[in-house]
Amino acid sequence: xxxxxxxxxxxxxxxxxxxxxxxxxxxxxxxxxxxxxxxxxxxxxxxxxxxxxxxxxxxxxxxxxxxxxxxxxxxxxxxxxxxxxxxxxxxxxxxxxxxxxxxxxxxxxxxxxxxxxxxxxxxxxxxxxxxxxxxxxxxxxxxxxxxxxxxxxxxxxxxxxxxxxxxxxxxxxxxxxxxx
Amino acid sequence: xxxxxxxxxxxxxxxxxxxxxxxxxxxxxxxxxxxxxxxxxxxxxxxxxxxxxxxxxxxxxxxxxxxxxxxxxxxxxxxxxxxxxxxxxxxxxxxxxxxxxxxxxxxxxxxxxxxxxxxxxxxxxxxxxxxxxxxxxxxxxxxxxxxxxxxxxxxxxxxxxxxxxxxxxxxxxxxxxxxxxxxxxxxxxxxxxxxxxxxxxxxxxxxxxxxxxxxxxxxxxxxxxxxxxxxxxxxxxxxxxxxxxxxxxxxxxxxxxxxxxxxxxxxxxxxxxxxxxxxxxxxxxxxxxxxxxxxxxxxxxxxxxxxxxxxxxxxxxxxxxxxxxxxxxxxxxxxxxxxxxxxxxxxxxxxxxxxxxxxxxxxxxxxxxxxxxxxxxxxxxxxxxxxxxxxxxxxxxxxxxxxxxxxxxxxxxxxxxxxxxxxxxxxxxxxxxxxxxxxxxxxxxxxxxxxxxxxxxxxxxxxxxxxxxxxxxxxxxxxxxxxxxxxxxxxxxxxxxxxxxxxxxxxxxxxxxxxxxxxxxxxxxxxxxxxxxxxxxxxxxxxxxxxxxxxxxxxxxxxxxxxxxxxxxxxxxxxxxxxxxxxxxxxxxxxxxxxxxxxxxxxxxxxxxxxxxxxxxxxxxxxxxxxxxxx
Numbered sequence: 001x002x003x004x005x006x007x008x009x010x011x012x013x014x015x016x017x018x019x020x021x022x023x024x025x026x027x028x029x030x031x032x033x034x035x036x037x038x039x040x041x042x043x044x045x046x047x048x049x050x051x052x053x054x055x056x057x058x059x060x061x062x063x064x065x066x067x068x069x070x071x072x073x074x075x076x077x078x079x080x081x082x083x084x085x086x087x088x089x090x091x092x093x094x095x096x097x098x099x100x101x102x103x104x105x106x107x108x109x110x111x112x113x114x115x116x117x118x119x120x121x122x123x124x125x126x127x128x129x130x131x132x133x134x135x136x137x138x139x140x141x142x143x144x145x146x147x148x149x150x151x152x153x154x155x156x157x158x159x160x161x162x163x164x165x166x167x168x169x170x171x172x173x174x175x176x177x178x179x180x
Numbered sequence: 181x182x183x184x185x186x187x188x189x190x191x192x193x194x195x196x197x198x199x200x201x202x203x204x205x206x207x208x209x210x211x212x213x214x215x216x217x218x219x220x221x222x223x224x225x226x227x228x229x230x231x232x233x234x235x236x237x238x239x240x241x242x243x244x245x246x247x248x249x250x251x252x253x254x255x256x257x258x259x260x261x262x263x264x265x266x267x268x269x270x271x272x273x274x275x276x277x278x279x280x281x282x283x284x285x286x287x288x289x290x291x292x293x294x295x296x297x298x299x300x301x302x303x304x305x306x307x308x309x310x311x312x313x314x315x316x317x318x319x320x321x322x323x324x325x326x327x328x329x330x331x332x333x334x335x336x337x338x339x340x341x342x343x344x345x346x347x348x349x350x351x352x353x354x355x356x357x358x359x360x361x362x363x364x365x366x367x368x369x370x371x372x373x374x375x376x377x378x379x380x381x382x383x384x385x386x387x388x389x390x391x392x393x394x395x396x397x398x399x400x401x402x403x404x405x406x407x408x409x410x411x412x413x414x415x416x417x418x419x420x421x422x423x424x425x426x427x428x429x430x431x432x433x434x435x436x437x438x439x440x441x442x443x444x445x446x447x448x449x450x451x452x453x454x455x456x457x458x459x460x461x462x463x464x465x466x467x468x469x470x471x472x473x474x475x476x477x478x479x480x481x482x483x484x485x486x487x488x489x490x491x492x493x494x495x496x497x498x499x500x501x502x503x504x505x506x507x508x509x510x511x512x513x514x515x516x517x518x519x520x521x522x523x524x525x526x527x528x529x530x531x532x533x534x535x536x537x538x539x540x541x542x543x544x545x546x547x548x549x550x551x552x553x554x555x556x557x558x559x560x561x562x563x564x565x566x567x568x569x570x571x572x573x574x575x576x577x578x579x580x581x582x583x584x585x586x587x588x589x590x591x592x593x594x595x596x597x598x599x600x601x602x603x604x605x606x607x608x609x610x611x612x613x614x615x616x617x618x619x620x621x622x623x624x625x626x627x628x629x630x631x632x633x634x635x636x637x638x639x640x641x642x643x644x645x646x647x648x649x650x651x652x653x654x655x656x657x658x659x660x661x662x663x664x665x666x667x668x669x670x671x672x673x674x675x676x677x678x679x680x681x682x683x684x685x686x687x688x689x690x691x692x693x694x695x696x697x698x699x700x701x702x703x704x705x706x707x708x709x710x711x712x713x714x715x716x717x718x719x720x721x722x723x724x725x726x727x728x729x730x731x732x733x734x735x736x737x738x739x740x741x742x743x744x745x746x747x748x749x750x751x752x753x754x755x756x757x758x759x760x761x762x763x764x765x766x767x768x769x770x771x772x773x774x775x776x777x778x779x780x781x782x783x784x785x786x787x788x789x790x791x792x793x794x795x796x797x798x799x800x801x802x803x804x805x806x807x808x809x810x811x
Contacts, residue, residue, distance in 0.1 A: 006283050008337040013275045016303045016330045017268060020310060024264065027314035054315075080362055119318075132318020137311075167315035 030166045034158025035114050037087055037096045037165075053143045054135040055170075057155060061085060061098040061116075062134075063126045071102030081120045083129060084163055086112035095154065101127070105163065117163030133157055133167045188216045240294035244301035251309045260313040267306040274299035282338065297342055300331045304350075321362070324354040341383045348376045348388065352395055355402075365406035370399050381447060390451035397458065400431070407489060415477035416486035419534070423481055423490040425466045426528060430497035432463030433521045437504030440513050443563070453566060460554075460570050463521065467550065468581060471543040472589075473666055479532040498525060514561070517553050524549070536666035541673055548615055548677075551575050555619040555635075559628040572631075575612065576638045582608055583642050587649065596658040599721065600667070602646050603709040607674040609646075610702045613639035614681035617695070621688050636694075637748070643701055644732050644755055650725040651759070657721075659713035675706055693742060697735045704728055729759050746800060 039059045064085065066074055077083070085101040086108045102108050108115050118129035136155070156169040170177045195209045204212070247270070251263070258266075274295045281292030304327040310316070311323055328350035335343030351372045358364040373395040380388030404424050411417045439456030442448040478484060483491045501522045508515045524546050531538050554571040558564035586605040589595070616635040623630035660671065682702075685695055708724055736752035739745075 005337055009275075009279055009283060009334065012330070012333045012337060013271070013279075013299070015333070016306075017271060019326050019330065020268070020271075020303075020306045023307070023310045023316075024314075027310070027316070031314075054312075054317075080364075130318070133315065135317035136315050137313075 027166055030160050030164060031158045031168050034160045034164075034166065036168070037089075037114060037116075037157050037159055038094060038171075039096060039155055039157060053140050054137045055143050057134050057136055057153075057167075059131075059134075060095070061087070061129070062131075063128050064098055064101055065126055068098065068100050069102065069127070070100045070107070071104050077103070077120055077123050077127065079120050079122055083118055083120055083127075084108050085116045085118055085129065085131075087114040087116060087159070088112060101129075114159055115163045116159055116165050131165055133165050136167060136170055184216065184220055188213070188220065191216065236290050236294055240297055243294070243298050247298065247301055247305050248308070251305045251312070263309060263313070267302065267309050270302045271299060271306060274302050293340060293342070296334065296338060296340055297346070300334060300343055300346060303327065303330050319362070321354050321357045324350055324357065328354055336379060339383050341380070341385045341388070344376060344379055344383065344385065344388060348372070348392065348395070351376075352398075355399075359402055359406075363406075365403055366399075367403065369402075370396060373399065384447050386447055386450045389448060390454045393451060393455050393458070404490075404493075411486065413486060418475075418477055419481040419484060419487045420490050422470065422476065422533070422539075423487055423494055425469045426525060426533075427490070427494050427497055428462045428465035429521050429525045430494070430501045432459045432461075432465070433518050434497065434500045434504050435459030435462060437501075437508050437513075437518060441507060441511060444511070456566055457570070460567070460574070463550070464574060464578075467543055467547040467578070470539055471547060471582075472585065473536060473540065473664060476534040476536060476539065478534045481534045482529050494525075494529065498522065501525075514557060514564075516557050517550075520549060520553055536664070537669045540666045540670050544670060544673065547578065548611060551578065551612070552615050552619065555616070555630075556622060559619075559623055559630055560626070572634050575616070575635050579609065579612060579638050579642050583646065587646070596656065597660070597663055597667075598654055599650065599657050599712040600660040600663055600671075600709060602650050603705050604667070604671060604674070605646050606643050606701065606705045607671065607678065609639045609642045610698060610705075611674055611678050611681070613698055614678055614685065617685050617689065618681060621685065633745075637751075640736065640748075641751070644729075644736070647701075647705075647725060647729050647732055648755075648759065648762075651722065651729050651762070653718050654721045655718070656714065657712045657716065660709050661713075671709070678702060694739070697739055700735060701728070701732060704731070726759075726763065733759065741802070749800070 039061060069077075071083070081103065083101050083103055084105045086099050087096045088099045089096045096114070099112065100108060105115060105117075116131055118131045121128040121130050133155070152173045154171045154174075155167055156171070157165050158168050159165045191213060195204070195212065198204045199206060199209055251267070278292045278295035278299055281288045281295065307323045307327050311320070316323075328347050331343055331347035331350060334340065335347055351369075355366050355369045355372070358366055373392040376395075377389050377392040380386075380392060404427075408417060408420055408424070411420060436456055436459035439452045439454075439459055442452035442455060445452070481487055482494065501518060505515050505518045505522065508518060524542075528539075528542050528546075531542065533539050533542070551571070551574065554567060554574060558567040558571070561567075583605050586601045586608075589601055595601070613636060616632055616639070620630055620632040661668070682695060682699060686692065689695060705728070708721075708728070711724070712721065733752050733756045736748055736755070740747075740749035740752060
């Protein structure tokens with residue numbers, strides 16, 4: 001066996017472990033330092049072949065009215081474009097809601113402290129946005145049980161300064177759902 | 181080419197005859213048999229796979245699947261941190277064992293390779309686990325890409341064939357997911373099949389090379405169809421599709437050339453077959469898609485507003501064909517089809533290819549030239565078995581496709597050109613038959629093997645089937661002279677070229693009977709094409725086409741006795757029975773009660789069957805006697 005192969009084998013394995021480490025580190029950092037936001041949602045439960053069962057979370061902020069768009073040329077928006085959504089917690093209200101959205105992060109940032117980054121899914125009567133926090137993985141066969149019990153579901157997410165978001169906790173009727 | 185095993189079996193049967201004929205003696209027979217028996221035994225030994233290897237391979241698959249399923253089950257009795265620690269431990273353990281066996285000890289290679297695969301799968305499971313624990317769903321393809329890159333890197337370094345299969349599959353999933361979910365055309369994905377082809381070649385993975393060829397083909401379509409998806413103007417979209425279809429001629433020629441060159445390579449000779457066949461099929465695409473009456477937006481399509489990208493692509497592919505011709509020439513391979521395709525595509529680019537008449541005529545001329553070339557060029561070359569098989573296959577496939585297509589158009593509701601379309605197909609069938617006859621004369625003159633009866637029979641069957649469909653009641657028809665100019669010109673072209681071929685064959689052929697018999701169908705169909713029109717009662721059509729059907733049956737029966745073909749005779753009699761039965765039900769259905777009809781039909785059927793069988797047997801007996809007499 002060549003010495004190059006020895007070195008390369010070890011390097012590649014270390015790099016693969018590093019990739020996992022970066023993924024974990026990024027999430028841990030985001031969950032620890034991000035602004036905690038509570039969102040209202042409606043779930044269903046499919047299954048991923050490699051990550052198992054999950055609940056699809058559809059948020060109120062997943063579908064935005066066109067009239068709160070404050071960026072340039074609304075008609076140019078198309079699927080897979082990145083947009084930024086400004087969130088605000090209303091006084092005496094539990095959940096955060098979308099106040100405005102735009103393709104221009106800097107302008108929004110001047111007026112709102114919490115901005116979430118998302119990707120447009122489609123642009124029909126409303127703008128549907130995907131934030132990357134739509135899947136909540138649950139133990140096998142737990143999704144349906146959760147769904148049947150649910151009359152009031154919400155999630156807590158962490159939002160970073162750059163708009164990246166991560167799911168931290170799931171609540172049913174204000175009680176956190178835990179599996180272990 | 182038969183397998184060695186079959187050859188040996190045949191040799192065992194034939195060799196005693198050779199001894200009786202005094203060609204070889206007993207000892208030579210035994211030497212011959214031993215020579216091939218040894219060769220088979222050596223081959224078997226080379227190909228043998230040990231049972232332990234199979235068991236360990238299957239165990240490896242189970243282990244990898246188990247790892248994926250375990251983490252997918254999301255077993256929450258275990259806290260996420262423990263799971264993460266576990267997956268890191270698993271990765272290090274599997275890779276560690278692999279490292280130990282492959283690098284430190286350099287023994288138990290199979291276990292080392294299985295552990296490496298398990299390590300790669302554990303790495304993928306780790307990515308999925310992190311996504312699961314942290315509920316990451318933004319752009320899930322990134323995880324697949326990270327997995328694919330990790331598997332590729334290790335497989336590349338360790339020359340691990342199965343790792344390359346895993347990595348290439350992951351790249352393909354990533355690409356397709358990106359394309360479908362995120363509408364990403366992935367222009368650079370072509371690097372993946374190219375790189376993997378090289379890597380598979382290095383590890384002698386011929387199947388991998390073949391798969392990468394299909395991945396590259398997939399990329400070609402994903403890019404082109406993505407571009408077309410971006411066009412929001414119907415005219416530009418149609419023009420682009422026409423040019424894309426034309427691109428298949430140079431593309432097919434390039435692929436065929438690559439296949440031929442790769443065939444000389446010991447490792448790549450099997451993928452070369454797949455590549456060559458794909459090339460020939462690609463070459464057929466424009467003849468299949470553009471040889472129908474279609475509405476085109478303008479006289480010229482190439483290098484018009486909105487079609488520049490496709491036009492450049494066509495030019496680049498033509499340049500590629502020029503390069504392939506040069507390579508084939510350097511390798512002493514046949515370049516006639518490549519030159520033909522190159523010139524044909526260039527001419528179509530120069531002509532007003534957006535004109536319906538021009539494109540329709542060009543595609544039919546090109547199609548017949550292509551089929552002629554495929555039948556004629558490779559007759560004598562023992563290395564061109566694929567082409568010889570495809571020449572028959574494609575000839576018949578085009579008959580079926582053109583027949584079905586024209587029948588569908590003709591059968592459209594209230595179609596006033598039903599007869600014109602159907603007879604158009606008969607003319608196509610006759611032209612195909614004449615091309616086949618031309619090849620036969622050329623092959624006879626050069627002493628090359630050629631079996632004309634396969635295509636002759638297909639043409640005869642096609643003509644018979646269409647005449648049969650025309651023998652039913654036909655609604656009022658328009659005159660063919662009122663049809664679109666492109667259709668009229670095509671009919672004119674088919675008639676004129678058929679006449680020219682008849683004259684050529686009449687002067688060269690020693691067997692004029694077939695020409696006379698086919699000529700009866702050709703001329704009577706052509707006359708009926710111009711007889712049909714407004715004011716002609718359906719009874720006239722019915723009468724004429726039923727007579728033509730009887731004439732066709734008579735021709736087949738007569739010819740079957742001339743060439744002593746029982747198959748043709750049985751086919752003709754079956755056709756005759758079908759014809760009579762069809763007409764019987766047509767005429768008498770309304771006049772009799774169902775029960776009475778079937779009783780009478782049964783009696784007539786038995787009597788008719790007995791008479792037919794008696795005559796069929798008599799004819800077969802005559803044939804046998806005639807054959808016996810000849811012998």
